[in-house]
Amino acid sequence: QVQLVESGGGLVQPGGSLGLSCAASGSIFSIAAMGWYRQAPGKQRELVAVATSGGITNYADSVRGRFTINRDNAKKTIYLQMNSLKPEDTAVYYCNADGVYGYNGTVYYIPGNYWGQGTQVTVSS
Numbered sequence: 001q002v003q004l005v006e007s008g009g010g011l012v013q014p015g016g017s018l019g020l021s022c023a024a025s026g027s028i029f030s031i032a033a034m035g036w037y038r039q040a041p042g043k044q045r046e047l048v049a050v051a052t053s054g055g056i057t058n059y060a061d062s063v064r065g066r067f068t069i070n071r072d073n074a075k076k077t078i079y080l081q082m083n084s085l086k087p088e089d090t091a092v093y094y095c096n097a098d099g100v101y102g103y104n105g106t107v108y109y110i111p112g113n114y115w116g117q118g119t120q121v122t123v124s125s
Contacts, residue, residue: 002026002114004095008080009119016123017083022095022116024076029107032099034071034078038091038121045094051078063089085123092118 008020024031035050049059049069057069068081082089095116102110 002028002097002100002110002112004097004114004116006093006095006116006119009093009121011122011124012085013125014085014087014123016085017081018085018121019082020080020093020095020119020121022078024097024100024114027102028076028110029101029103030073031076031097031101033097035096035098036069036078036080037094037096038089039094039118040088040091043091048093049080050096082121085121087123089121090123091121093121094118 003025004022006020006022012018030053033050033052036048037045038048039045047060048063049067051057051069051071053073059067066084070079097114100110101107
């Protein structure tokens with residue numbers, strides 16, 4: 001099926017930078033939208049950034065101008081470059097894939113909204 005594997009994350013000081021990546025695997029032809037969400041302790045999971053296969057991106061107001069999402073459709077991989085990190089960016093970051101299609105001679109929709117296992121980002125001095 002569809003698997004999302006994240007890498008990156010870790011501990012960084014305030015004002016520092018960190019990068020995340022997420023690679024999708026499985027019998028995938030295309031993915032309509034891939035993005036990053038995060039969940040801090042005691043809070044709901046929230047959207048951080050999303051990128052469509054057509055190159056449209058969107059960011060949460062709290063990260064716009066500091067975070068950049070990039071996508072490599074051929075590699076089915078997304079990246080999140082996080083700059084000027086703040087303590088409030090501390091959270092578990094999850095990769096998401098929505099609108100996944102396979103191909104077996106015909107393009108077909110693969111039901112489901114897929115998540116990675118999550119990677120911890122901690123911003124602290």
